[in-house]
Amino acid sequence: xxxRQIFLKPEEIPRQWYNILADIKINPPLGPxxxxxxxxxxxxxxxMNLIEQEVSTKRWIxxxxxxxxxxxxxxxxxxxxxxxxxxxxxxxxxIYFKNESVSPPGSHKPNTAVPQAYYNKEFGIKKMTTETGxxxxxxxxxxxxxxxxxxxxxxxxxxSFDQKxxxxxxxxxxxxxxxxxxxxxxxxxxxxLELNPDTPGTLGIAISEAIEAAVAxxxxxxxxxxxxxxxxxxxxxxxIGLEAKRQLEKVSEYPDVIIGCAGGGSNFAGLAFxxxxxxxxGKNVDIYPVEPAGCxxxxxxxxxxxxxxxxxxxxxxxxxxxxxxFVPPPVHSGGLRYHGMAPTVSQLVDEGVFEAxxxxxxxxxxxxxxxxxxxxxxxxxESCHALALVVEEAQKAKEEGKEKVxxxxxxxxxxxxxxxxxxxxxGNIKDIELSQKDLHGSEKVYEDYPKPQHLKxx
Amino acid sequence: xxxRQIFLKPEEIPRQWYNILADIKINPPLGPxxxxxxxxxxxxxxxMNLIEQEVSTKRWIxxxxxxxxxxxxxxxxxxxxxxxxxxxxxxxxxIYFKNESVSPPGSHKPNTAVPQAYYNKEFGIKKMTTETGxxxxxxxxxxxxxxxxxxxxxxxxxxSFDQKxxxxxxxxxxxxxxxxxxxxxxxxxxxxLELNPDTPGTLGIAISEAIEAAVAxxxxxxxxxxxxxxxxxxxxxxxIGLEAKRQLEKVSEYPDVIIGCAGGGSNFAGLAFxxxxxxxxGKNVDIYPVEPAGCxxxxxxxxxxxxxxxxxxxxxxxxxxxxxxFVPPPVHSGGLRYHGMAPTVSQLVDEGVFEAxxxxxxxxxxxxxxxxxxxxxxxxxESCHALALVVEEAQKAKEEGKEKVxxxxxxxxxxxxxxxxxxxxxGNIKDIELSQKDLHGSEKVYEDYPKPQHLKxx
Numbered sequence: 001x002x003x004r005q006i007f008l009k010p011e012e013i014p015r016q017w018y019n020i021l022a023d024i025k026i027n028p029p030l031g032p033x034x035x036x037x038x039x040x041x042x043x044x045x046x047x048m049n050l051i052e053q054e055v056s057t058k059r060w061i062x063x064x065x066x067x068x069x070x071x072x073x074x075x076x077x078x079x080x081x082x083x084x085x086x087x088x089x090x091x092x093x094x095i096y097f098k099n100e101s102v103s104p105p106g107s108h109k110p111n112t113a114v115p116q117a118y119y120n121k122e123f124g125i126k127k128m129t130t131e132t133g134x135x136x137x138x139x140x141x142x143x144x145x146x147x148x149x150x151x152x153x154x155x156x157x158x159x160s161f162d163q164k165x166x167x168x169x170x171x172x173x174x175x176x177x178x179x180x181x182x183x184x185x186x187x188x189x190x191x192x193l194e195l196n197p198d199t200p201g202t203l204g205i206a207i208s209e210a211i212e213a214a215v216a217x218x219x220x221x222x223x224x225x226x227x228x229x230x231x232x233x234x235x236x237x238x239x240i241g242l243e244a245k246r247q248l249e250k251v252s253e254y255p256d257v258i259i260g261c262a263g264g265g266s267n268f269a270g271l272a273f274x275x276x277x278x279x280x281x282g283k284n285v286d287i288y289p290v291e292p293a294g295c296x297x298x299x300x301x302x303x304x305x306x307x308x309x310x311x312x313x314x315x316x317x318x319x320x321x322x323x324x325x326f327v328p329p330p331v332h333s334g335g336l337r338y339h340g341m342a343p344t345v346s347q348l349v350d351e352g353v354f355e356a357x358x359x360x361x362x363x364x365x366x367x368x369x370x371x372x373x374x375x376x377x378x379x380x381x382e383s384c385h386a387l388a389l390v391v392e393e394a395q396k397a398k399e400e401g402k403e404k405v406x407x408x409x410x411x412x413x414x415x416x417x418x419x420x421x422x423x424x425x426x427g428n429i430k431d432i433e434l435s436q437k438d439l440h441g442s443e444k445v446y447e448d449y450p451k452p453q454h455l456k457x458x
Numbered sequence: 459x460x461x462r463q464i465f466l467k468p469e470e471i472p473r474q475w476y477n478i479l480a481d482i483k484i485n486p487p488l489g490p491x492x493x494x495x496x497x498x499x500x501x502x503x504x505x506m507n508l509i510e511q512e513v514s515t516k517r518w519i520x521x522x523x524x525x526x527x528x529x530x531x532x533x534x535x536x537x538x539x540x541x542x543x544x545x546x547x548x549x550x551x552x553i554y555f556k557n558e559s560v561s562p563p564g565s566h567k568p569n570t571a572v573p574q575a576y577y578n579k580e581f582g583i584k585k586m587t588t589e590t591g592x593x594x595x596x597x598x599x600x601x602x603x604x605x606x607x608x609x610x611x612x613x614x615x616x617x618s619f620d621q622k623x624x625x626x627x628x629x630x631x632x633x634x635x636x637x638x639x640x641x642x643x644x645x646x647x648x649x650x651l652e653l654n655p656d657t658p659g660t661l662g663i664a665i666s667e668a669i670e671a672a673v674a675x676x677x678x679x680x681x682x683x684x685x686x687x688x689x690x691x692x693x694x695x696x697x698i699g700l701e702a703k704r705q706l707e708k709v710s711e712y713p714d715v716i717i718g719c720a721g722g723g724s725n726f727a728g729l730a731f732x733x734x735x736x737x738x739x740g741k742n743v744d745i746y747p748v749e750p751a752g753c754x755x756x757x758x759x760x761x762x763x764x765x766x767x768x769x770x771x772x773x774x775x776x777x778x779x780x781x782x783x784f785v786p787p788p789v790h791s792g793g794l795r796y797h798g799m800a801p802t803v804s805q806l807v808d809e810g811v812f813e814a815x816x817x818x819x820x821x822x823x824x825x826x827x828x829x830x831x832x833x834x835x836x837x838x839x840e841s842c843h844a845l846a847l848v849v850e851e852a853q854k855a856k857e858e859g860k861e862k863v864x865x866x867x868x869x870x871x872x873x874x875x876x877x878x879x880x881x882x883x884x885g886n887i888k889d890i891e892l893s894q895k896d897l898h899g900s901e902k903v904y905e906d907y908p909k910p911q912h913l914k915x916x
Contacts, residue, residue: 003468004530010461072462073834080531084605102560104834106873146831147542166876172883173830173876372631373604376531376562415564415873418624418631425630 002083006247008076014242015063017235020273022059023280024457026347027318030305034450037315044215045224047123050116053232061235067115070147074103074110075239079247080410084374086394093397094253095390097410098244098271101377105170107412108267109140109227112236116225117144126221127151129214131181131206133263134160134335134382135167136412137227142176155181155189155209157337159200159330163419170416181206188212188311200330203264203338208311215313228264229308229317229342237270240409245274248407255285255407257393261385262289262298262356263335265342267411272354273344275407279353280458287354289345290385292364294432295328297321297341298349298356303454306446308340318452319346323445329432335382351458359388360431365424367391368414380412381420460541464705466534472700473521475693478731480517481738482915484805485776488763492908495773502673503682505581508574511690519693525573528605532561532568533697537705538868542832544852551855552711553848555868556702556729559835563628565870566725567598567685570694574683575602584679585609587672589639589664591721592618592793592840593625594870595685600634613639613647613667615795617658617788621877628874639664646670646769658788661722661796666769673771686722687766687775687800695728698867703732706865713743713865715851719843720747720756720814721793723800725869730812731802737811738916745812747803748843750822752890753786755779755799756807756814761912764904766798776910777804781903787890790819790878793840809916817846818889823882825849826872838870839878 028036039051046054053061063071082095100108120128128150132138138154145152154176156167161180168178181201182189188208192199199205207226214224226233248254258275260268268289279285291298297320306321308314319340322328326339341349348354368384370391371377379387386408397404414421423429486494497509504512511519521529540553558566578586586608590596596612603610612634614625619638626636639659640647646666650657657663665684672682684691706712716733718726726747737743749756755778764779766772777798780786784797799807806812826842828849829835837845844866855862872879881887 002527002530004527005468007465010463069460069462072460104830104836143834147834166873166880169876169880169883170836170873173827173836173879175831369631372562373633376601376605378562378628378631415624415628416876418627418874421631422624422627425627 004083005078005080006250007078008243008246012246013076014239015068016060017063018238018242018274018277019056019059019061019235020276020344021057021231023277024344024347025455026343027452027455029315029317030450031315045211047120047125047223049119049123050232053235054230064118067118070114071111076243077102079244082375085371088370088374089391089394089398091394091398092402093394093404093406095394095406096248097408098240099377099410100240100267101410101413105136105139105143106415107136107140107380108237108240108270108409109137110143111239111270112227112233112266113140113144114147115236117141117148117150120223121148121150124221125150125223127153127217128223128225129153129210130225130227131155131203131210133157133203133337135164135416136335136380138176138178139167139170140227141225142171142174145176146174152176153213154178155183155206157181157201157203157206164416166416181209183209186212192310199327202310202327204310204324207309208313211309211313228266229340231344233266234269234273234342234344237266238273240270241272241274244271244407253405256404257406258285258287259386259389259393259406259408260289261336261382261411262291262341262345263382264338264340265289265345267409269342269345271409276348276353288357288389289349289354290357290359290389292336292385293358293360294434295322295337296358296434297339299358300434303346303350303452304446305449305452306340316449318343320349321446325445336385347455350454351456353458357389359385360433361429362431364388365421365429377410378414379410380414381417383411386411462541463536463538464708465536466701466704470704471534472697473526474518475521476696476700476732476735477514477517477519477693478734478802479515479689481735482802482805483913484801485910485913487773487775488908489773503669505578505583505681507577507581508690511693512688522576525576528572529569534701535560537702538833540833543829546828546832547849547852547856549852549856550860551852551862551864553852553864554706554711555866556698557835557868558698558725559868559871563594563597563601564873565594565598565838566695566698566728566867567595568601569697569728570685570691570724571598571602572605573694575599575606575608578681579606579608582679583608583681585611585675586681586683587611587668588683588685589613589661589668591615591661591795593622593874594793594838596634596636597625597628598685599683600629600632603634604632610634611671612636613641613664615639615659615661615664622874624874639667641667644670650768657785660768660785662768662782665767666771669767669771686724687798689802691724692727692731692800692802695724696731698728699730699732702729702865711863714862715864716743716745717844717847717851717864717866718747719794719840719869720749720799720803721796721840722798723747723803725867727800727803729867734806734811746815746847747807747812748815748817748847750794750843751816751818752892753780753795754816754892755797757816758892761804761808761910762904763907763910764798774907776801778807779904783903790839790875790881794843805913808912809914811916815847817843818891819887820889822846823879823887835868836872837868838872839875841869844869
């Protein structure tokens with residue numbers, strides 16, 4: 001019998017996260033005065049123990065036992081050899097994927113939701129607020145808060161809220177309270193609705209609302225949580241790549257190609273960073289973040305300083321950005337509709353360590369259906385983007401006659417996104433490709449900000 | 459760190475199914491003439507290799523390599539120590555569950571869908587037809603047919619079809635074709651609609667439609683598939699209990715109490731039969747099938763000969779039955795809305811080896827939400843019924859101060875049943891308890907049939 005799933009023993013689960021800031025330089029976040037931000041300035045938004053992680057340059061950071069205990073509900077996640085997909089593509093490539101869909105909320109997101117909830121609890125916080133796009137993140141934080149007895153409020157981008165009514169129920173099952181964004185309960189929300197009462201919402205607006213709701217709690221017992229972009233989020237996600245590395249070692253493999261979809265960058269970074277460490281230190285491996293052609297941050301936008309949210313509550317972050325006012329077209333992969341990108345991921349794209357790619361929706365759903373019919377799991381629309389490039393790379397390996405090892409992140413399942421599949425099956429998926437020309441309008445918003453330096457870590 | 463999930467190594471996965479017919483006697487199925495059915499009479503409906511399994515009394519039956527290869531997409535399934543649930547219930551009981559929700563379709567159903575599709579393929583069949591209640595079984599067979607390149611047509615009970623529009627899309631993702639039942643495409647469907655154009659449908663009618671559609675194919679290349687009730691289905695599901703036994707051995711445990719929800723009986727039997735073997739041979743263990751109070755087959759109906767479907771296409775089976783014309787109230791747990799029960803399970807209830815219990819919907823959802831908030835996974839409405847009894851037994855253990863070991867089957871997740879949770883949260887779940895008096899009308903349908911003997915295996 002072929003050994004399809006590669007497991008780790010409980011004692012082989014990584015007990016430390018990998019912090020890429022030990023190995024690369026990034027431009028510092030800037031405060032409203034244009035000067036580098038001090039940790040204290042973040043204190044109203046995040047608990048200090050997480051802020052310390054955010055700025056840490058220590059290479060290995062211990063995973064607390066109380067976090068590991070909750071992660072062990074679904075970790076170690078399987079590494080799977082995609083025999084059937086290989087066969088369907090008739091490729092000499094050996095394809096492996098990390099199956100992050102096995103978590104209770106169905107994606108990689110709880111890898112960081114759980115430690116974030118834990119550190120907030122440790123710091124004495126009672127309630128967390130956040131935003132969510134597709135709903136994966138809001139579900140994950142609801143689940144995590146429930147594990148530690150915290151309250152959770154989620155602002156969900158309206159178009160996703162309407163497209164996926166069951167996400168709200170899922171969060172409610174874990175005690176979370178999910179409302180559509182923009183809402184009338186925050187200044188940022190009211191302003192967005194005034195500007196455009198029919199707005200589909202954006203992650204940028206929802207982030208503003210969630211930050212405002214956290215800071216406005218005068219008891220000081222509420223904090224905000226972000227599911228992507230920030231350094232500590234990328235840190236927590238490295239459990240994916242660290243596990244994958246150990247699992248590949250068990251079958252004496254090392255990847256030639258690494259692929260993950262990228263919205264804010266967290267599932268991609270989680271898989272890629274432990275391998276990026278090797279690349280920074282001389283190893284030869286191709287690493288591709290994949291984004292939708294309808295929200296092409298890394299492939300079409302410039303590397304600038306910009307805000308992470310529409311109301312400019314966040315510091316200026318050094319990142320590829322479509323502009324904090326950018327309203328992405330209503331593509332179904334809600335998790336990939338963000339205007340910016342994690343500074344750490346942006347830095348490594350700017351340096352050429354990662355090579356960004358974009359794919360259209362129809363191509364990504366076609367790959368997703370092929371994956372469902374071969375490997376069984378119905379992928380999240382976000383994961384379909386990674387799969388589209390996997391298919392392309394496997395076909396390239398065939399043309400070149402090369403036995404490449406391709407590793408990708410199956411970041412989540414699509415069981416709450418079947419409406420998007422229904423649209424695909426009935427021919428109602430539109431391919432939107434935005435070019436630099438289309439994006440000129442929103443670019444202006446960061447024209448007057450300082451410009452990040454082109455640093456060289458490698 | 460506590461060891462929450464107990465895995466098996468790939469080489470420890472059971473390579474044979476356990477056939478309980480080696481250890482118990484059952485009344486034979488009867489043909490239209492009232493005489494015991496010959497295997498040949500089933501040939502238009504099932505392929506001969508499965509009919510041979512249906513009547514086999516060999517104790518151990520090899521799992522073919524080609525079946526094991528597909529099962530290995532999600533097997534071995536984790537056995538989980540429910541530490542958090544134990545803590546919430548403050549019970550001295552140690553609670554373990556088999557997590558069957560990790561399969562691509564999200565339940566235990568593919569454990570039999572995969573071998574059934576395989577044996578059909580081996581026999582030269584090109585297309586399979588079936589019925590589905592909640593949609594779990596139709597999804598599982600669509601998935602399985604896809605793995606072996608077979609066509610799949612699914613008749614879905616209309617009330618579930620309407621309540622869960624995404625089930626159809628899920629089946630389509632695997633290439634399955636799902637239509638609501640009763641449909642106009644079969645005689646059985648047309649008759650049911652004539653009788654009551656607004657019928658919510660029943661599993662009994664849907665089975666009739668699927669059998670008719672299979673037999674009507676003049677090419678002889680279509681066969682019918684049943685997701686529960688039959689002996690070979692129970693056989694295939696024993697992988698659950700066999701794995702669980704080995705996993706418990708790893709932590710030196712043996713259950714005092716075994717619990718599974720029961721509609722047609724397959725997930726319950728899958729977990730229970732390998733332990734029933736021990737009980738038959740002298741071991742002391744309490745084994746409880748749990749059904750909804752709104753469809754109380756084992757707890758309120760008599761042990762009789764009855765048809766498995768409304769149009770009386772199936773043989774007469776010895777089972778507890780509410781009557782083949784019984785239309786269960788629209789309780790949400792579609793998978794538990796069947797009028798009959800597997801003959802093997804019925805036999806062991808009649809003998810007193812299993813002790814049937816029933817629970818109301820509100821009690822089962824309350825237990826389901828508690829389980830989601832502690833163990834993370836949102837249970838299928840069916841699994842909530844098992845959970846309700848687990849909660850009761852854990853509380854009893856607390857009252858008695860006993861360190862009992864409780865094992866139950868978490869047969870599936872509820873991610874496609876969130877509409878039912880939404881109804882529960884908004885107070886729209888009605889508790890229906892049917893008594894023997896309510897059931898008198900439908901009882902009459904089997905009054906003229908032969909009566910099964912009360913056999914004694916133990």
